[in-house]
Amino acid sequence: MFRVARIEGLHRGGRFVWRRCHSTGALPMLLHRQLYSDLESFAGQLGNACRVGDGGAGCFLLTGLPPTLCSLHEELLKSAQQFFAQPAQAKEAVDYQRSPEFRGYMRQGAENTAGSVDEREQMEFGREEARHFREGGLYQRLRGPNQWPSKPPHLKPLMLKWLQEMEELSRQLTRALSLSLGLTATGLDGYFLEPHVQAKLVHYPPAEGGMGVGAHCDSGFLTLLWQDSEGLEFLDANGQWIPATPVPNSLVCNLGEVVQLLTAGVYPATVHRVLQPKTATAGRFSLPYFWNPSLDVEIQTLDLPQRPAELSGRPSDQSHA
Numbered sequence: 001m002f003r004v005a006r007i008e009g010l011h012r013g014g015r016f017v018w019r020r021c022h023s024t025g026a027l028p029m030l031l032h033r034q035l036y037s038d039l040e041s042f043a044g045q046l047g048n049a050c051r052v053g054d055g056g057a058g059c060f061l062l063t064g065l066p067p068t069l070c071s072l073h074e075e076l077l078k079s080a081q082q083f084f085a086q087p088a089q090a091k092e093a094v095d096y097q098r099s100p101e102f103r104g105y106m107r108q109g110a111e112n113t114a115g116s117v118d119e120r121e122q123m124e125f126g127r128e129e130a131r132h133f134r135e136g137g138l139y140q141r142l143r144g145p146n147q148w149p150s151k152p153p154h155l156k157p158l159m160l161k162w163l164q165e166m167e168e169l170s171r172q173l174t175r176a177l178s179l180s181l182g183l184t185a186t187g188l189d190g191y192f193l194e195p196h197v198q199a200k201l202v203h204y205p206p207a208e209g210g211m212g213v214g215a216h217c218d219s220g221f222l223t224l225l226w227q228d229s230e231g232l233e234f235l236d237a238n239g240q241w242i243p244a245t246p247v248p249n250s251l252v253c254n255l256g257e258v259v260q261l262l263t264a265g266v267y268p269a270t271v272h273r274v275l276q277p278k279t280a281t282a283g284r285f286s287l288p289y290f291w292n293p294s295l296d297v298e299i300q301t302l303d304l305p306q307r308p309a310e311l312s313g314r315p316s317d318q319s320h321a
């Protein structure tokens with residue numbers, strides 16, 4: 001089970017203060033409002049959630065989302081249900097293989113994780129841009145336009161609005177993360193001059209029970225995910241799977257391998273998986289948003305102002321144990 005209480009180290013004025021922190025067996029909850037009203041306090045809480053130690057899972061819920069974002073999620077859910085309910089032929093009209101940027105529809109079975117087929121279908125989007133075939137990197141072909149399905153017609157304006165809202169939110173979360181590492185709030189902004197974004201509508205059809213997507217880490221910086229029902233689980237430091245039980249008006253947030261590399265593992269990428277929905281349900285829908293640095297940025301471990309031992313929340317003498 002997830003720990004009932006855990007010890008957290010707070011770095012205050014050059015020394016460590018230890019406090020026992022209440023945990024309900026769910027993921028830590030951080031308030032969206034505070035992200036904008038008190039970035040410094042938010043950053044402190046973010047740091048505590050990201051440092052995996054004493055049973056933490058290295059991920060958190062961003063709760064109390066503003067009504068604009070909540071209604072976008074509800075509308076996108078309806079659009080996803082309408083899109084995936086169409087016959088295969090209609091969905092394959094926007095198959096990702098028709099897109100040089102690999103955007104579009106992926107049928108069930110098209111993807112695998114660690115050799116096992118992902119039991120889901122999905123529609124993949126990115127930042128809407130002109131096609132980029134720049135010199136100096138084949139990866140630049142990932143930048144370009146989306147494939148927009150003709151049905152439902154309102155999917156395009158909704159998705160464009162969501163991409164815009166999520167980019168703004170991710171930029172602010174990046175500032176909190178930067179502060180939490182002892183950098184200035186804008187210390188990581190340079191990585192995101194032309195951010196690489198992936199956004200998906202995902203549908204897990206009901207099944208007899210098994211894996212929708214096997215255990216993995218996301219390769220990017222930060223993942224923000226809206227979900228309509230249970231199934232997502234995170235691996236905590238004790239090797240226990242923690243269900244990310246859906247909480248209304250919230251996003252599940254987890255770090256990817258870019259942050260792990262930047263922080264030399266002080267903020268590890270969170271391992272997660274998705275269980276298949278039960279047959280009695282209508283299936284599961286999720287909307288993951290992957291926030292990644294510009295494609296031409298080179299990622300190297302940061303020279304952080306604090307020692308890794310301090311950032312990891314542990315005093316060097318381990319005397320709190």
Ligand SMILES: O=C(O)CCC(=O)C(=O)O
Binds near residue numbers: 225227274287
């Ligand atoms: O659908 C979910 O809940 C998680 C999806 C996921 O982990 C991924 O696409 O990387």
Ligand SMILES: [Fe+2]
Binds near residue numbers: 216217218272
């Ligand atoms: Fe993932």
